[in-house]
Amino acid sequence: MKYDLLIAHINKIVRLTKVEEEELCRYFQPMSIAKKAYLLQQGEICKFEGFVLNGCFRTFTLDKKGNENTLFFATKDWWLMDIDSFMNNKPSELNIQALEDSKLLIISQTDKEKLYEAIPSAEKLFRIMFQKSVVAWQRRLVRNQSLSAKERYQHFTSKYPEIASKLTDRQTSSYLGITHEFLSKIKREC
Amino acid sequence: MKYDLLIAHINKIVRLTKVEEEELCRYFQPMSIAKKAYLLQQGEICKFEGFVLNGCFRTFTLDKKGNENTLFFATKDWWLMDIDSFMNNKPSELNIQALEDSKLLIISQTDKEKLYEAIPSAEKLFRIMFQKSVVAWQRRLVRNQSLSAKERYQHFTSKYPEIASKLTDRQTSSYLGITHEFLSKIKREC
């Protein structure tokens, strides 16, 4: 079984041989999840790393005041996991919820290790992916510190229009770091 | 020439053979930089990746209003670079300044590529380092969204007392995302 979407995604980053491509796919299992179901809940250990085939997910924390902080959304072509929990085998502080009926490919911790050993390019692949991720997080931090709520909202909706259109205002506001009431007021002025 | 501090740091993450350790060190060059000098200025291409031997650095951006946003500080044992500029060979948006007379080991882009080819474990090493980095950035985002300025200040000074003690209030406040006047008022109440 070859997962074309996964292979196409990987080929944008590293070159694999046909044999490696097939071997790599063997480590992944397809799975489906229903709208509103949780792929991971805080307190659980994240035993998987996921690659989204379709649908949409939201990853968030709950702080002591009960507020949700959305770390990121994931749609087709995105990776999904709690890195800290996955790599250190410790209870997660994150929740990952499907916002729609979704499909993804998952790989377990032990299979991930086997993958790294079986296919050396996999180390490079994920090294580059994590590098890009760090850059994205740095940019997000700077935006949060230097832009107003309205500017952040406009940036988000123009950069990720497909994702933004799937979200409720409450989900959007928890990503932007503002209240949903205030988001409503921002939207009114434009 | 073997750089003990670098090797000790790497050994906490991956195992290298003695031969690999020596080969790895050969790719790094020691360099010194004076207090207040810039290791990188925005607009330049980041041609190095650095490992700090001693001293202290600050990495920050300047937004259009002229405000500085400090991304991170780096002391002994930390890595230092603009990942985006380094990996994509494009002009940097970051400034890296030495806060004290400092020493570091640097490796060029081409040598970094050679290193990855010569020592396969290097891919794993940096893959793991970047993974940890993503986790740290995620945590920072959540703190910024869910904690008050005072709580962020207390978290920072208690988690990084050695770094915090070296900084001016203005540097600290640009890391916390507040004005230096407000930081002064926070300090007064405790």
Add this chain to the structure above:
DNA sequence: CGCGACGTTGATTTGCCTCAACGATTGTGG
């Protein structure tokens, strides 16, 4: 149908910013 989650709006509050002034500290050139 009825309930719960949602988006909206207004009144009020608050955390933090802006601007301006001041003394203290640091650095620098003569």
Add this chain to the structure above:
DNA sequence: CCACAATCGTTGAGGCAAATCAACGTCGCG
């Protein structure tokens, strides 16, 4: 080594962006 400038930390007055709280109509779902 001193004088001066620059940068710093502090403080206060005032202002603004965003939070809080509460009320209300709407919608989708069971």
